[in-house]
Amino acid sequence: MLRADRTGPRPTAERRATLPRPAALIRRAAALVGRKSPSFARRATLRRSLRLLGSFRFEQTDPALFYGGIATDTAELIGDFYRDLTGCSLTGAIVLDVGGGPGYFADEFTAAGARYLPVEPDPTEMHAAGLSVRGAVRGSGMALPFRDDALDICLSSNVAEHVPHPWRMAEEMLRVTRPGGLMMLSYTVWAGPFGGHETGPWHYLGGEYAARRYRRRTGHEPKNRFGTSLFAVRAADGLRWAAHAGDRADVLAAFPRYHPRWAWWLVRVPLIRELLVSNLVLVLVKR
Template identity: 40%
Template sequence: MTRSRPPYDDPSLRRSLALFRAFLREQDDPDACYALLARDAVDQVEAYDGPVAGRVVADVGGGSGYFTREFRARGALACLFEPDARELGEKPPEGAVLADGYLLPLADGAADVTFSSNVLEHVADPRTFLSELVRVTRPGGLIYVSFTNWLSPWGGHEWAPWHYLGAGRARARHERRTGRPAKHTLGENLFAVHVGPTLRQVRGRDDVRIVSARSRYWPFLTETVVKVPGLREFATWNLLLILRRCPA
């Protein structure tokens, strides 16, 4: 089944506002929020790489499976790899695999598209994680990686934007305000990943080329803002890397 594209362009202010409103309702209506995000992300994959129907997609760290379901709805042969059983929820997609993103149970070059949305900031060793995404992607295949950079307004996740005053203080404030422990702890399941070092790391590889390095949600000049050191750490909000695996 083919899904129609959303009634907005990417990038556009209308699209950004729609996503922002969905994020604000994440706690109250997570299904609507993540279903919209999944449609938007798969639209991006298809914009860079054509229809996903019939193609093998590895969704790495996809949580309860919103992205996997959207890929499958468009005819892709998608499989979810998630390291945390709690994140899979009560009804994960059929065939979901408990697997660490550092060591995926896939052969070299098994996937046409390797997809990772908002995972990189949750791994202690981004270099090894990225290397594994590259390994399982076939030569000529596409790699989609996005992450929330630490200095963006949402860098502290549920305790943002108070992370600018320090992670410990922000976490304590969240717990006082909500009466429950914060989900994320800096240095345990959330890490300070930055745009500049990540770009330098990827550009230093000889097995991938960058198709696009852009802000995932920004409404205009998405690639331009990423080119400005300093500013990009705050304004990018969420870095999207579209990579192409180089021929063997």
């Protein structure tokens, strides 16, 4: 396992030469904001939604199957937005996955040509699937051990609801992303149907109640323990953070991850988004 330092990985000269300059990327980002049909939107079909939602029943019993599908979808999502932004594929891009766990996403990003680096604070979680990712880093998402402006892409999938200070983590993700680079944060909304994870739907009666009920029913604590490894995060929280980051980044998109394109309007309706968005995706380009 490699330790990262504040210098961080540096792109090669060949990689730098293939990319537009940061100022050009920022201008392209401004042009992309509000586009009705980004590449990923065309992929966001009802069939995709049903496939992803159907895989949730395997999260506890067959995590490789569940996270494998999420990994494929995440690499496609990142690849589409990055291609729209830069005109380039992921080949040679440095991708930091905050909360990367055991490295389920590694194969998908490596197959796309990216240099994939997961960061995970829990050594047990890093080895949970018996996987080994070259260059994996043990560290906290709330204090990333990388220098400023180090990475082409910084992503976090389904992690923000598991840390006590998710917007501190978001700030760190933006800090280490280079100007013109892409940041993607996706997280489970507490008031949605999957907010309580394995303790749902009883989380609607309170996170602590749901955890106690789970313990009584199963004889052991839930993996995602409310107040310790699971926290109530709202869709409004992420949208507010993105708005406040407007002086440092352009928001390319904010949409419900597991919904088809025609249902993305749910994000714009205050109360409904908390109940029906389920998982919010924020995609930003750093200025």
